Amino acid sequence: MTWRDRLPQVRGRLLKDEPLAPFTWLRVGGPADVLFLPADEADLAAFLAALDPAVPVTPLGVGSNTLVRDGGVEGVVIRLAGRAFAGIERVGDLRLLAGAGALDAHLAREAAAAGLAGLEFYRGVPGSVGGALVMNAGCYGAETADVLVEARAVTRDGRIVQVPAPEMGFSYRRCARAAAGDLVFTAGLFEGRPDDPAAITARMDEITARRESSQPIREKTGGSTFKNPEGHSAWKLVDAAGWRGRAFGGAMFSPQHANFLINTGEATAADLEGLGEKVRAEVEAQTGVRLDWEIRRIGRPAGAA
Known part of the structure; x- marks a missing residue:
């Protein structure tokens, strides 16, 4: 047994x-x-x-x-799937409570409808609220740390706790409390500022148009593959190393955006991770700059016990 x-x-x-x-x-x-x-x-x-x-x-x-x-x-x-984790509700005048299973784009739309500015950037984040808490998700100059009041979570031993934003340990694409591995986030409380819903929606439309024109959003992708090293753009380093649009098994860095790793149809996880590691090694050898993964990699390699 x-x-x-x-x-x-x-x-x-x-x-x-x-x-x-x-x-x-x-x-x-x-x-x-x-x-x-x-x-x-x-x-x-x-x-x-x-x-x-x-x-x-x-x-x-x-x-x-x-x-x-x-x-x-x-x-x-x-x-965390289904209605129990996907709800979004207004709390007071300036805050929204969103379940971990709610899509970031839905949170942005709900904030716009409520006349709350500051959460527009979530329209361009292809994930859920839980993921946003885990990785301090953001784009176009804004991130989760800017708008979170507190997170709600269940501890590994089954206690329900509230974690104030200052205790989350946010940094670029990282949350120290999540990295500790003892919490499962179930919700986040976010705060915006008053603004005209039409103006907020217009800014979201700009984000959507920018994303659609620059990212391979209809491909099997994992979003940004590498974090931007200080003083550098990851996509420029990948591009300069010659890997934009170049196949590696069933994997490829997108011809449209060189920091987006895509499954061209028949890739294995080993293809995708192998390509990422090869590119990291070549970029470091050529430039001395180390690329760190932004995509979260979990689990065992094929054949591992």
């Missing part, structure tokens, strides 16, 4: 050996040992409180910047 035979009772769904590729934008990767789709926050908290603390737990959002390796993910993968 293994830990998978002693899973806690839940009201949501527990799926063993569930393929994860359909849950990621890159459409690659092996199965989760167990995929848990909780019914609501209380179901999640009760499950984590009862789960063997030795079992690894990995939250997965909408998979817009996640690469799952071909050998799958050890332990329990938690995906």
